[in-house]
Amino acid sequence: AEVEVLHYWTSGGEAKSAGQLKEIVKEAGYGWKDFAVAGGGGENAMTALKARVIAGSAPTAAQIKGPSIQEWGKEGVLANIDEAAIAGKWDEALPKVVSNIMKYQGHYVAAPVNVHRVNWMWANAEVLKKAGVNTMPANWDAFFDAAEKIKKSGALVIAHGGQPWQDATVFESVALGIGGVDFYKKALVQLDPASLTGPTMIKTFETLAKIKTYIDKDAAGRDWNLATAMVINGKAGFQFMGDWAKGEFAAAGKVPGKDYLCAAAPGTDKAFTFNIDSFVMFAQKDADAKKGQLALANAIMNPKFQAIFNLNKGSIPVRTGVPKTRFDDCALKSMDDLDSTSKNGGLVPSFAHGMAIDSAKAGAFQDVIAKFMNSSMTPQAAVQALAKAAKAK
Amino acid sequence: MSAIRNTNDASKANKVLHATRATGVAPSLATPGKNKTAQFSALAALADIWLPRLVLSPTIIASLIFVYGFIGLTAYLSLTESRMMPNYEFAGFSQYAALFEIDRWWVAAANLGIFGGLFILFCLITGLLMAVLLDQKIRAEGALRAIYLYPMALSFIVTGAAWKWILNPGLGLEKLMHDWGYKNFSFDWLVDSDMAIYTVVIAGVWQSSGFVMALFLAGLRGVDDSIIKAAMVDGASLPTIYRRIVIPSLRPVFFSVLLILAHIAIKSFDLVMALTAGGPGTSSDVPAIFMYQFSFTRGQLGLGAASAMMMLATVLAVLVPLMYMETKGAAHGR
Amino acid sequence: MASLSIRNVRKVYPNGAEILKGIDLEIEDGQFLILVGGSGCGKSTLLNMIAGLETVSEGQILIGNQCVNNVPPKSRDIAMVFQSYALYPTMTVRENISFGLGIRKVPKEEQEQIVSRVAETLQMTHLLDRKPAQLSGGQRQRVAMGRAIARDPALFLFDEPLSNLDAKLRVEMRAEIKLMHQRLGTTIVYVTHDQIEAMTLGDKIAVMKDGVVQQFGSPQEIYDTPNNLFVAGFIGSPSMNFLRGKLVQHNNGLAFTLLHADRSTLLPIPAEFIDVAKLTAWQDRDIILGIRPEHVTDAVSARCAETPEGYHPSAVDCMIELTEPTGPDTIAFTWINGIRATCRTHPRSEAAPGQRMALAFDLSKAVLFDPETELRIS
Amino acid sequence: MASLSIRNVRKVYPNGAEILKGIDLEIEDGQFLILVGGSGCGKSTLLNMIAGLETVSEGQILIGNQCVNNVPPKSRDIAMVFQSYALYPTMTVRENISFGLGIRKVPKEEQEQIVSRVAETLQMTHLLDRKPAQLSGGQRQRVAMGRAIARDPALFLFDEPLSNLDAKLRVEMRAEIKLMHQRLGTTIVYVTHDQIEAMTLGDKIAVMKDGVVQQFGSPQEIYDTPNNLFVAGFIGSPSMNFLRGKLVQHNNGLAFTLLHADRSTLLPIPAEFIDVAKLTAWQDRDIILGIRPEHVTDAVSARCAETPEGYHPSAVDCMIELTEPTGPDTIAFTWINGIRATCRTHPRSEAAPGQRMALAFDLSKAVLFDPETELRIS
Amino acid sequence: MAAKLPTLATPSFVQGLTLGRVLIYVLLILCAFYYLAPLYVMLTTSVKSLEEIRSGNLLSIPLNPSTYAWSKAWGTACTGVTCEGLAPYFWNSLKMAVPAVIISSLIGSINGYVLAHWKFRGSHIVFTALMVGCFIPFQVVILPMARVLGMLNLANTTSGLILVHIIYGMAFTTLFFRNYYVSVPEELVNAARIDGAGFFTIYRRIIFPLSLPIFMVCFIWQFTQIWNDFLFGVVFGGSDAQPVTVALNNLVNTSTGVTEYNVNMASAIIAALPTLGLYLVAGKYFVRGLTAGAVKG
Ligand SMILES: Nc1ncnc2c1ncn2[C@@H]1O[C@H](COP(=O)(O)OP(=O)(O)OP(=O)(O)O)[C@@H](O)[C@H]1O
Ligand SMILES: Nc1ncnc2c1ncn2[C@@H]1O[C@H](COP(=O)(O)OP(=O)(O)OP(=O)(O)O)[C@@H](O)[C@H]1O
Numbered sequence A: 001a002e003v004e005v006l007h008y009w010t011s012g013g014e015a016k017s018a019g020q021l022k023e024i025v026k027e028a029g030y031g032w033k034d035f036a037v038a039g040g041g042g043e044n045a046m047t048a049l050k051a052r053v054i055a056g057s058a059p060t061a062a063q064i065k066g067p068s069i070q071e072w073g074k075e076g077v078l079a080n081i082d083e084a085a086i087a088g089k090w091d092e093a094l095p096k097v098v099s100n101i102m103k104y105q106g107h108y109v110a111a112p113v114n115v116h117r118v119n120w121m122w123a124n125a126e127v128l129k130k131a132g133v134n135t136m137p138a139n140w141d142a143f144f145d146a147a148e149k150i151k152k153s154g155a156l157v158i159a160h161g162g163q164p165w166q167d168a169t170v171f172e173s174v175a176l177g178i179g180g181v182d183f184y185k186k187a188l189v190q191l192d193p194a195s196l197t198g199p200t201m202i203k204t205f206e207t208l209a210k211i212k213t214y215i216d217k218d219a220a221g222r223d224w225n226l227a228t229a230m231v232i233n234g235k236a237g238f239q240f241m242g243d244w245a246k247g248e249f250a251a252a253g254k255v256p257g258k259d260y261l262c263a264a265a266p267g268t269d270k271a272f273t274f275n276i277d278s279f280v281m282f283a284q285k286d287a288d289a290k291k292g293q294l295a296l297a298n299a300i301m302n303p304k305f306q307a308i309f310n311l312n313k314g315s316i317p318v319r320t321g322v323p324k325t326r327f328d329d330c331a332l333k334s335m336d337d338l339d340s341t342s343k344n345g346g347l348v349p350s351f352a353h354g355m356a357i358d359s360a361k362a363g364a365f366q367d368v369i370a371k372f373m374n375s376s377m378t379p380q381a382a383v384q385a386l387a388k389a390a391k392a393k
Numbered sequence B: 001m002s003a004i005r006n007t008n009d010a011s012k013a014n015k016v017l018h019a020t021r022a023t024g025v026a027p028s029l030a031t032p033g034k035n036k037t038a039q040f041s042a043l044a045a046l047a048d049i050w051l052p053r054l055v056l057s058p059t060i061i062a063s064l065i066f067v068y069g070f071i072g073l074t075a076y077l078s079l080t081e082s083r084m085m086p087n088y089e090f091a092g093f094s095q096y097a098a099l100f101e102i103d104r105w106w107v108a109a110a111n112l113g114i115f116g117g118l119f120i121l122f123c124l125i126t127g128l129l130m131a132v133l134l135d136q137k138i139r140a141e142g143a144l145r146a147i148y149l150y151p152m153a154l155s156f157i158v159t160g161a162a163w164k165w166i167l168n169p170g171l172g173l174e175k176l177m178h179d180w181g182y183k184n185f186s187f188d189w190l191v192d193s194d195m196a197i198y199t200v201v202i203a204g205v206w207q208s209s210g211f212v213m214a215l216f217l218a219g220l221r222g223v224d225d226s227i228i229k230a231a232m233v234d235g236a237s238l239p240t241i242y243r244r245i246v247i248p249s250l251r252p253v254f255f256s257v258l259l260i261l262a263h264i265a266i267k268s269f270d271l272v273m274a275l276t277a278g279g280p281g282t283s284s285d286v287p288a289i290f291m292y293q294f295s296f297t298r299g300q301l302g303l304g305a306a307s308a309m310m311m312l313a314t315v316l317a318v319l320v321p322l323m324y325m326e327t328k329g330a331a332h333g334r
Numbered sequence C, D: 001m002a003s004l005s006i007r008n009v010r011k012v013y014p015n016g017a018e019i020l021k022g023i024d025l026e027i028e029d030g031q032f033l034i035l036v037g038g039s040g041c042g043k044s045t046l047l048n049m050i051a052g053l054e055t056v057s058e059g060q061i062l063i064g065n066q067c068v069n070n071v072p073p074k075s076r077d078i079a080m081v082f083q084s085y086a087l088y089p090t091m092t093v094r095e096n097i098s099f100g101l102g103i104r105k106v107p108k109e110e111q112e113q114i115v116s117r118v119a120e121t122l123q124m125t126h127l128l129d130r131k132p133a134q135l136s137g138g139q140r141q142r143v144a145m146g147r148a149i150a151r152d153p154a155l156f157l158f159d160e161p162l163s164n165l166d167a168k169l170r171v172e173m174r175a176e177i178k179l180m181h182q183r184l185g186t187t188i189v190y191v192t193h194d195q196i197e198a199m200t201l202g203d204k205i206a207v208m209k210d211g212v213v214q215q216f217g218s219p220q221e222i223y224d225t226p227n228n229l230f231v232a233g234f235i236g237s238p239s240m241n242f243l244r245g246k247l248v249q250h251n252n253g254l255a256f257t258l259l260h261a262d263r264s265t266l267l268p269i270p271a272e273f274i275d276v277a278k279l280t281a282w283q284d285r286d287i288i289l290g291i292r293p294e295h296v297t298d299a300v301s302a303r304c305a306e307t308p309e310g311y312h313p314s315a316v317d318c319m320i321e322l323t324e325p326t327g328p329d330t331i332a333f334t335w336i337n338g339i340r341a342t343c344r345t346h347p348r349s350e351a352a353p354g355q356r357m358a359l360a361f362d363l364s365k366a367v368l369f370d371p372e373t374e375l376r377i378s
Numbered sequence E: 001m002a003a004k005l006p007t008l009a010t011p012s013f014v015q016g017l018t019l020g021r022v023l024i025y026v027l028l029i030l031c032a033f034y035y036l037a038p039l040y041v042m043l044t045t046s047v048k049s050l051e052e053i054r055s056g057n058l059l060s061i062p063l064n065p066s067t068y069a070w071s072k073a074w075g076t077a078c079t080g081v082t083c084e085g086l087a088p089y090f091w092n093s094l095k096m097a098v099p100a101v102i103i104s105s106l107i108g109s110i111n112g113y114v115l116a117h118w119k120f121r122g123s124h125i126v127f128t129a130l131m132v133g134c135f136i137p138f139q140v141v142i143l144p145m146a147r148v149l150g151m152l153n154l155a156n157t158t159s160g161l162i163l164v165h166i167i168y169g170m171a172f173t174t175l176f177f178r179n180y181y182v183s184v185p186e187e188l189v190n191a192a193r194i195d196g197a198g199f200f201t202i203y204r205r206i207i208f209p210l211s212l213p214i215f216m217v218c219f220i221w222q223f224t225q226i227w228n229d230f231l232f233g234v235v236f237g238g239s240d241a242q243p244v245t246v247a248l249n250n251l252v253n254t255s256t257g258v259t260e261y262n263v264n265m266a267s268a269i270i271a272a273l274p275t276l277g278l279y280l281v282a283g284k285y286f287v288r289g290l291t292a293g294a295v296k297g
């Protein structure tokens, strides 16, 4: 039998990492039918998936994450993979926050692949040194001090790509840094109206407005990796981006700690915004396919795979029991922080990457933030717009 | 059709006609089976009446299902609370109410107006201009025509990146001009919220105007030579002839062109997606993208359907009067 | 070969226009029927109905006594020649001719025989392998005829077959069609709007106007005694002159008042040839005198015209406005009774524009019309 | 008004084809010149060169004594009427007529005056606000003429203006053009391939073939004494009969041998009218006798034809193959010297197909041609 | 219907190198630059190395041209878990486009034949109604179409894609053919009917042989549309029948990986080669075919 996997890891390192999964599934005796659909953070993939489900020929598994898993669960098209989870002792291996996301009505329907930390801040060591910035700023005030220095040195302060998801990535790091974990949860997970329009949110937008002034005008539409390249080339000092940026640094032959620096975004040291890639299993008609599905689930949770995959991709394994040997410093810090925050409650879902709220609201939020970033909208107007967006259905 | 006289042939024929008569060749030249066919006549008559309809019916049925049926379905979905997947519970016009509340929708609608209008206008102008210029017995007409036409062959998935670079101030034209020493040159529409939609026009015109040119060129080639001669004798200069006589007589071509351009403009999705993805922010959003994202990415199928219905309504509002005018104009002899 | 009857045939197009308003025509086996009339009068419509290309709204069409109203074109045993020739542009002449035979499953060898026989008859053997685009107008016309002949149908239909040819070729092809009819003896229905073709080709002419047959008869009948103004004006080239004037008492008979240049003359109506009894009611009333150009001629021509014994055309002095020397005759125009009248004079009669000339009016062949109903009185 | 001189004009198209091979024509102010010839002989090319729409490869064109070789069309003070009328399809009749005036910056009121005057002259005031597509063929033709007249040019050029009209309308419009010429007195160059138009309209006719003028002269001159076979056959309808035969000694004079039906007859050449001196060299040699249909007629017509004093046409008994009653005359066809000869007989002459009939050959108007060079001998 | 290409009368005396003509050429060449610029960027980028792209100017001439990117794009670039370049998808596209183009053109042709020469009561309305199909936004039809394909068991197959393209191509092909056939004289059809030919015989023997010019137009238009289609390909192509545009999109788009611009550009050009080739080879038939009647309103 074959497993058909819908995913949007299509290029370079990602594709190679996913290739590992294929190998493991093959070893288990199943064929791999690759259903790759890239583009726009999975937009096209989701469209294709819906068409497949409606046509009655859902793939074995599809790359879906966050609350969307629950939405699909409601449609009654997902497969129960408790059998694999029990055998693989997933409950023990996964942090509770994560395992909850993978379950629908108490049953596992999805297998997680990796954890990305989104609230990273990357910096070019040399640019910082030249500007006289010696440490990575730990809070926003410190950041703006450093920013002024870098600006004076002639380099661009922040490399940014003006795409809605990148805007949102910066926004959530700012919100987390300014308001802290509780505020973040209240505003961006529970959508508490008071928090959404409160002074903290206004301050968040004010900070964002200030950040805007350190971004070049050409940022609009720039791909994140081009922004990263600006940091790599020393054209810019900082970038706010998830840990996948490491891949670019690595590809350019840069060494963490020496050529480039990684740190949590200002004020978010004690928090961890996670973005978990996972494969959701769809109900299959024939028994053979179901077996393949379980084999796939097993393969995903296979520690060996998780190690190789995450080494390639810059993220960290989602489960315990994966050897940490070959991971770099940034990744190790990530793992430690995951551990600690999952215990102290600082582990929060990334809103920018669809982990926090359903897609309609997330999309509406993104629209507001993108508009704020690209117009002279006031923070006050922005928070009102956010509150309205929170009502999107 | 030139009637070439051939007196010679005719008189020869005369001789032979005469000769045949003289030698008394039997008048009956052929005797195909005459009554064989008669019995099938009723059947054949029916066949000729029903076959055309029969042949057309698959298309009609397909069109009824796949165009009208699906439009109907979408119309119905727009009246439901469908979210990620279709849901057939009737919910009234709430989706439309919600749609009209969304800023981004109005931005998209306005952008369609700007883009559609300018796109069609500039395609017409450049297409017509190039067609007229190419019609002046140009030496390398074939090569130039191919150059103008080739963008039509490329999908925007292909060319979007190239355009993005060219228009990007930090990478493309502006940088080039700066490198060449024109420091004051500024061309940053792509990253300017107010101007981004115009870059879409630039790329759109690039892609489609060659095709428009081909259509107009074909039209020009069909204009009666003697009309132009008449105008020249009347004393009109070449530009006047084109402006007053040739171009007005291309009216049917204009109609075809408008039809095709309107279709491209309204469906433009790849183009905007590849160039600006609706950005910066949502400033260059268009209804097609809006609808796609809301329907498929954001799980607001009902809202997406409502926006689709609005799109269709706009199309009809623009097109029906256009078609009406054209048929009326044609009936009255342009 | 077959006779053709058209019985009270009407045609209403789907858009509601009534194009034919009850047509009754009847021709015998082997006759040559001409449908003639102005543009848009419904000639082609009628022909298409005979061919089965249009449905019959009402009435009956019979070919050889069989009602063909519901018979499709291919089963009617007809052949048709079109104004534009309608040659199949992608086929060679040979294929054009054998196409209909092939469809009718005539064996290949027989097809070839027929094609070569037809080609020989029409002197186009050397054209057989050309495409229509490589032929001249006359050649195309001939191929179109060949295609029709090859089928050896019971009925030939021609829709203005010559009107795309130039004048000279038209004269030649006209003779050829007439010869073909003489030889094959097929029944023919021929549509034209050229009255010369109508006159020269047909055994019977149906003059149509607005979907109604105005007159149906032999060419000479129609030429000599047209039913009404329309027919009179339509048949004959140049057209008959219609002089509007009064009938007055004159020398125990009637006379027609003629106004020309600046004077007025009386033209006596020859009682021998025109039924004066019918005319007395018209005395002192407006009437229209129809007289053909060849009956208004110069003295020389008049003298030589074969007028009936004992009748002498009246000569009237007229001012010549314009002359058109066509070679064998000269057409002269003069101004009579408020119209520009056409006269046919001898080329050497010295009619010159701006000069006066004696014109002889041969009233023995004139016809009189009621100006109200436009019908012929006598 | 202007005279027109065409001096040794040649035209070589860029593709190397030599279309005009040295044309020499000269007409005076106010004359009506007809260019006639077969299709493709270069008539339109020459006209376009006069209009300035084509360059002159060699030679000179003078309008009113000014060489216009390098003058663009708009400055030549000409107007042109095209076969396809070339009306501007998007403009109303009014706009069509005033377009050229507007271009020439004629004041608005004056334009309006001119338009209404022209419209009145051509009786189309009620059509002024229609578009060309809403007009009939004849109306379009009239508009095209109106457009030309409105400009009041020194020279009118017509390119087959009537050939898209049907026969009847053509006759009418022909007269109208001739009248217009009489009234306006403008110089006109008129292209046609219809020999009737050529004969009736022109002051001068230039018969062209293959880019060479075959004969240039008055209509009568060309009709009576055609230079060569081509001109003789081209001008006149029906065409002249060309009888190939031998000249033999006969009764002290010459005679032409005639083969008809199954017998042979000798036709004496009337020495009074034909220069026999020139002919003696041709004795016993093949020669072509050209005789027009109106000179081969029935006894009655012959008696009445205005033959010169003292000459009596020879009557020959012939078998009639086909007749075409056109109304005023009947065209009969018979088989003489291996060709189908055309005769023009009186409608009441009772010529009937398949019967014998005495035909009178009026040789006083015949012309003789050298079969080799095809030139006229006498 | 000889393929006649009359040129607009520009009498010869206007020719020669006058100022006006120089201006015309200058304008035409300027336009040509506008049209060629993106192609230039794509071509030069595709032969540059990544270093050169990162550091240099986009419009600069490549210093060390190499075909590395081209061979990678064709044979080894990753478009998912598999890294076989565009080649396999290229064939998918061909397998889809060729039948879809041919079938939709044939259907359009016979529809056009009916609508132009076998009019029946209401055929005009049918034609107008069909035209609405030109304007339906494709996003609208995705989900219902998916259901239909699922029911027909054609989901994720090339046949399914072909079907979809045929259905939504029919409106345009019918329009093209109908407008062309209107200019074929009615008398031709009548002559054939009298000769005894039936509906299909007339089409096959008379109309079809006349249709080459318009088939060229239709082929070019449909091939361009279908080859370049992305939406249907991605949604209905599944994993087995993905056309080259989807592969190209996969290759070009990366959410969290390194972007190889030279490979992207090379792939882009490769993916466009068939359509480009078609335009170059058949471009002149395109204008000719349009002249022959497709543009009459
Ligand atoms: N399909 C149709 N529907 C409605 N009216 C039609 C149709 N076909 C022809 N007509 C009208 O019927 C009338 C007669 O047309 P028809 O073609 O028979 O004329 P005609 O006598 O052949 O004229 P012509 O000499 O110009 O060929 C015209 O007024 C024409 O407009
Ligand atoms: N632009 C051109 N280049 C080359 N040859 C041409 C051109 N225009 C016309 N000809 C040729 O010149 C010849 C004369 O053409 P022209 O139009 O003068 O003929 P015409 O006498 O007007 O014929 P018709 O009676 O058919 O109008 C034709 O053989 C034609 O093919």
Ligand SMILES: [Mg+2]
Pocket: C043, C044, C045, C159
């Ligand atoms: Mg007709």
Ligand SMILES: [Mg+2]
Pocket: D043, D044, D045, D159
């Ligand atoms: Mg000409």
